[in-house]
Amino acid sequence: MDILRIATAGSVDDGKSTLIGRLLFETQSITKDKIEALKAASQRKGLDFVDLSLLTDGLIAEREQGITIDVAHIYFNTPTRKYIIADTPGHFEYTRNMVTGASNASVSIILIDARNGVGEQTRRHFYISSLLEIKNVVVAVNKMDLVHYAESRYDEIKNDFFELSDKLRKPNQNITFIPISSLYGENIVVKSDKMPWYSGESLLGILEGVTPEDIDSAVLPFRFPVQHVIRPKSEEYHDFRGYSGKIASGQINKGDMVAALPSQQMSKVKEILKYTDSLDSAHQTESVVITLEDNIDISRGNMLVKVGAQPELKKQINARIFWMDTEPMKVGKGYLVQHGINRVKAKVASIDSRLEISTFEESENVDELKLNQIGEVSFKLAAHIFADNFEANPGNGAFIIIDEFNNNTVGVGFVK
Amino acid sequence: MNINKQFPRALEDEAIFILREVAAQFEKPAILFSGGKDSITLVRLAQKAFFPGKIPFPLVHVDTGHNFPETTDFRDKLAAELGVELIIRNVEDSIKAGKVKEETGKYASRNALQTVTLLDTIEEFKFDACIGGARRDEEKARAKERIFSVRNDFGEWDAKKQRPELFDMLNGKIDLGENVRVFPISNWTELDVWNYIKAENLEIPSIYFAHEREVFDRDGIIWSDSEFINKSEDEIPYKTIVRFRTVGDMTCTAAVSSTADNIDTIIEEILEAEISERGARIDDKRSEAAMEKRKQQGYF
Numbered sequence: 001m002d003i004l005r006i007a008t009a010g011s012v013d014d015g016k017s018t019l020i021g022r023l024l025f026e027t028q029s030i031t032k033d034k035i036e037a038l039k040a041a042s043q044r045k046g047l048d049f050v051d052l053s054l055l056t057d058g059l060i061a062e063r064e065q066g067i068t069i070d071v072a073h074i075y076f077n078t079p080t081r082k083y084i085i086a087d088t089p090g091h092f093e094y095t096r097n098m099v100t101g102a103s104n105a106s107v108s109i110i111l112i113d114a115r116n117g118v119g120e121q122t123r124r125h126f127y128i129s130s131l132l133e134i135k136n137v138v139v140a141v142n143k144m145d146l147v148h149y150a151e152s153r154y155d156e157i158k159n160d161f162f163e164l165s166d167k168l169r170k171p172n173q174n175i176t177f178i179p180i181s182s183l184y185g186e187n188i189v190v191k192s193d194k195m196p197w198y199s200g201e202s203l204l205g206i207l208e209g210v211t212p213e214d215i216d217s218a219v220l221p222f223r224f225p226v227q228h229v230i231r232p233k234s235e236e237y238h239d240f241r242g243y244s245g246k247i248a249s250g251q252i253n254k255g256d257m258v259a260a261l262p263s264q265q266m267s268k269v270k271e272i273l274k275y276t277d278s279l280d281s282a283h284q285t286e287s288v289v290i291t292l293e294d295n296i297d298i299s300r301g302n303m304l305v306k307v308g309a310q311p312e313l314k315k316q317i318n319a320r321i322f323w324m325d326t327e328p329m330k331v332g333k334g335y336l337v338q339h340g341i342n343r344v345k346a347k348v349a350s351i352d353s354r355l356e357i358s359t360f361e362e363s364e365n366v367d368e369l370k371l372n373q374i375g376e377v378s379f380k381l382a383a384h385i386f387a388d389n390f391e392a393n394p395g396n397g398a399f400i401i402i403d404e405f406n407n408n409t410v411g412v413g414f415v416k
Numbered sequence: 417m418n419i420n421k422q423f424p425r426a427l428e429d430e431a432i433f434i435l436r437e438v439a440a441q442f443e444k445p446a447i448l449f450s451g452g453k454d455s456i457t458l459v460r461l462a463q464k465a466f467f468p469g470k471i472p473f474p475l476v477h478v479d480t481g482h483n484f485p486e487t488t489d490f491r492d493k494l495a496a497e498l499g500v501e502l503i504i505r506n507v508e509d510s511i512k513a514g515k516v517k518e519e520t521g522k523y524a525s526r527n528a529l530q531t532v533t534l535l536d537t538i539e540e541f542k543f544d545a546c547i548g549g550a551r552r553d554e555e556k557a558r559a560k561e562r563i564f565s566v567r568n569d570f571g572e573w574d575a576k577k578q579r580p581e582l583f584d585m586l587n588g589k590i591d592l593g594e595n596v597r598v599f600p601i602s603n604w605t606e607l608d609v610w611n612y613i614k615a616e617n618l619e620i621p622s623i624y625f626a627h628e629r630e631v632f633d634r635d636g637i638i639w640s641d642s643e644f645i646n647k648s649e650d651e652i653p654y655k656t657i658v659r660f661r662t663v664g665d666m667t668c669t670a671a672v673s674s675t676a677d678n679i680d681t682i683i684e685e686i687l688e689a690e691i692s693e694r695g696a697r698i699d700d701k702r703s704e705a706a707m708e709k710r711k712q713q714g715y716f
Contacts, residue, residue, distance in 0.1 A: 100580040399585070
């Protein structure tokens, strides 16, 4: 059974929570007691309808203000697969939580209110979807009921969107458009008869058609960050030495020649273990234990790669940074860079350009990066990292930035 | 075969990755273990993550003294079989020490009192990471929680200041005195847990299966009769066939009327259930924000 991870972006006003409520309701994923609780909560708020947004806005502050502040994760199954929705905030000031929620998604659903059309928020959401290399973007034009299900309005929005997206769009990105009304359930799970001019599938139909692993793991280079060395030293396993980790990209077969980075020492894969099973091969996202024919020095943070397909060892990196802290990033300041599981000290050498994500205003050669700004940054590192270009290999091309003093995750980087 | 009866293996890979990060990033982690199905799942995952090595964490149970004997017996047995250290701390002792006060009235429960004992246990053993079996599908405040959830010196959760958690990169860096709650099965649903128990052929306490029990009705819920619950005169116990869908303390866990006496019938029942799992948790019914408020104070 596979899992499809989706991120929805938009504010409550766009009908995002109602949309999720609909999806859950029509796939029979809301239980009776939860519906009862929703009814009671809606009544307490003095509403004469059942407010489906109360289902996902789980924090007191969110319910008070009627906005989404942090990501909520919601789960449902269809007869085909398991779905995980990261319901992310649309408000500008919580953009970092949106990035958090969307970072694992294979599909991003961007909601547009049919009355308001393409706005600042649409542009920001699409920009972030592209930044995170999300391959499938579904643009749902919601509240079609309020524009009399008019095709002309839908086409207008579609044109506006493509005008904006052409500049930001990635070559391999699929963008699908759909007109919906989440309040009335039009085009959500079944096709609507209100919009005969729309020839595509329902929203769920579109989602069911997406393949989660659209990149074949066989074509990507094998990257295995060593998490933990397993040395039981028990009588039975006295000489056992296994390298545990989750394959970041590509695949590995028993007998393959591998090199350990940074030492470059080589050996052959003796066994690929999953608990007591010995496998012939394993591919990206699998957690395994690898044993080698030779005893070479490998510790946490090192990486196993296939001989002949090695990443460049980098002590100086250029990356696109999204800054998530109220304290700005500054040129000359030291941070910790965590690439996968490998943590190294880093210093900001320069910020070559900066983009303000609320206004899309660009500037060059700046000395700091503020909350919700994106910059092209160059870092000096205290030790090597084994990263690939993020666009070419997203599984091994991102890192987080940690503030050494308050321990917070303050930024995310995409290696260029 | 119905796809909803298959366990998605990607969830196991994710959980094992998280457990290995805990072993690598922290000095003194522990598994919070109640003997319930979610913590049994956690223990299995830990066993797989470090095999052929041993589970590198002790199991910690905060015992309210009001637990089902079937669960505590199971807890002791499993720890002994695995050869893992089991640390038990009792709410009773916190009450005797005057740190908390027993609740009174009809709904008196020691469930909320656990928090104090848990925080004291964390301090006593200097645990820097506590691994728990909470899942995001259980309750809407939990749906907001990160996988590595940082708590301050007082064990408090600040929902508005959660660390961004991107891709699968986990930041467990903390200051001395702080600790992290770790939730490796965050993305599992109740159904996923049951499908896993079946796929792995895991043993679970008998109270999850249909059995005859002395119960009484209150607020449309079936309560298991016990000396720990203050019954009113018109609450008259009777015998019937029930099972437990979620297992907490006897004062906060309701039974469900069911004849499901094996794992397959349980899975069928959950697929068709009209009531959610935590619908049987009396502790969540106190108010809409009951869980969030308890979490702020350090509840697990």
